[in-house]
Amino acid sequence: MNDKILKTKHGEIELPLFMPVATRGFIKAMPWKKVNEMNIKVVISNSVHLSITPGLEKIKAKGGINGYTGFEGSYFTDSGGFQIIREELVDIDDEGIVFKDKKSGVQIKVTPEKSSEIQEIINSDVAMMLDDCPPYGSPKERYEISIERTYRWGKIFLQKRVPGQLRFSIFQGGYDYDLRKKSLDLMLSLPSDGIAIGGLKIGEPKEVTDKIVEYVVPLIPKDMPIYLMGVGDPLSIYEYSLKGIDIFDSTYPTRNARHGYALTSKGPINLKASKYSMDFNPIESGCECEACRYYHRSGLRELLKSEDPQFQYLVTVHNITFMQKLMKTLRENVDMAKDMVKHYVKDPNTQIQG
Numbered sequence: 027m028n029d030k031i032l033k034t035k036h037g038e039i040e041l042p043l044f045m046p047v048a049t050r051g052f053i054k055a056m057p058w059k060k061v062n063e064m065n066i067k068v069v070i071s072n073s074v075h076l077s078i079t080p081g082l083e084k085i086k087a088k089g090g091i092n093g094y095t096g097f098e099g100s101y102f103t104d105s106g107g108f109q110i111i112r113e114e115l116v117d118i119d120d121e122g123i124v125f126k127d128k129k130s131g132v133q134i135k136v137t138p139e140k141s142s143e144i145q146e147i148i149n150s151d152v153a154m155m156l157d158d159c160p161p162y163g164s165p166k167e168r169y170e171i172s173i174e175r176t177y178r179w180g181k182i183f184l185q186k187r188v189p190g191q192l193r194f195s196i197f198q199g200g201y202d203y204d205l206r207k208k209s210l211d212l213m214l215s216l217p218s219d220g221i222a223i224g225g226l227k228i229g230e231p232k233e234v235t236d237k238i239v240e241y242v243v244p245l246i247p248k249d250m251p252i253y254l255m256g257v258g259d260p261l262s263i264y265e266y267s268l269k270g271i272d273i274f275d276s277t278y279p280t281r282n283a284r285h286g287y288a289l290t291s292k293g294p295i296n297l298k299a300s301k302y303s304m305d306f307n308p309i310e311s312g313c314e315c316e317a318c319r320y321y322h323r324s325g326l327r328e329l330l331k332s333e334d335p336q337f338q339y340l341v342t343v344h345n346i347t348f349m350q351k352l353m354k355t356l357r358e359n360v361d362m363a364k365d366m367v368k369h370y371v372k373d374p375n376t377q378i379q380g
């Protein structure tokens with residue numbers, strides 16, 4: 027269903043693509059040996075967080091983030107604008123954004139120049155520009171400021187090309203067709219290797235997200251990869267890939283795994299539930315992941331109850347395997363993909379039930 031291919035310095039990546047989140051360079055509960063064996067080709071990290079922990083000095087000493095961590099695939103790095111703006115924003119003006127890292131308390135001012143420099147040192151495969159993403163419900167004037175700012179920041183960021191690194195632009199414009207078009211046209215006038223639809227899935231009703239996606243996708247050149255940031259639950263991936271989105275990321279599979287939820291084609295199951303205490307089936311029959319090959323639901327439930335760290339590892343492996351299977355099925359057979367997601371809920375922001 028998708029002929030676009032993303033070519034990074036680590037190889038060719040088929041689209042649509044789902045990226046597990048590795049905020050500080052590592053996927054939680056997952057050793058790289060396993061990630062590499064599972065053929066996970068791309069993860070996304072946050073460049074602002076990486077610049078604080080482990081810090082640019084250490085990453086630079088190892089020639090970039092792959093050298094520092096041992097991951098053999100491609101890194102996307104976010105500029106921070108989307109992922110942390112709501113929780114860690116201290117201040118924003120025409121020059122840039124001041125973030126505060128919640129863990130360390132460290133404050134950092136990120137300008138487009140600084141974001142370019144940080145992501146160059148990190149040496150990621152794909153660097154996202156710094157954008158100005160107003161909160162949902164902002165007045166029209168605020169969106170107009172954001173469009174101008176994002177354009178100016180993009181101009182600085184996207185024109186600083188780094189060999190071997192792709193650079194993606196982001197457009198804004200809130201929920202108004204004219205403003206969306208204005209921002210998109212401005213951003214398309216700049217050189218970029220892909221584009222992200224910014225300012226969506228930040229609290230607006232699903233119908234609004236859908237309308238904007240349906241309006242903007244046909245306006246984007248056919249060969250340009252389109253990224254919907256922060257979206258990655260199974261049902262949304264299915265729906266938005268049909269609407270033309272190519273790239274997704276979310277903590278959904280990994281975070282839910284750590285909280286006891288395993289993803290199956292019959293919907294998510296909560297392994298804490300007592301109904302699994304005598305259930306000797308694997309999480310999903312037919313799944314060939316390590317958790318399904320060697321463990322049954324009853325055993326996994328005991329590991330969870332005793333807070334054994336193996337549990338997080340095993341269910342993370344399973345959930346990422348499920349997402350990989352979903353993406354492969356989406357590329358090969360849309361009807362079968364529909365079957366895999368039909369038991370999932372519409373609103374991924376509420377914790378899944380099983």
Ligand SMILES: [Zn+2]
Pocket residue numbers: 309310313314315316317318319343344347
């Ligand atoms: Zn499995």
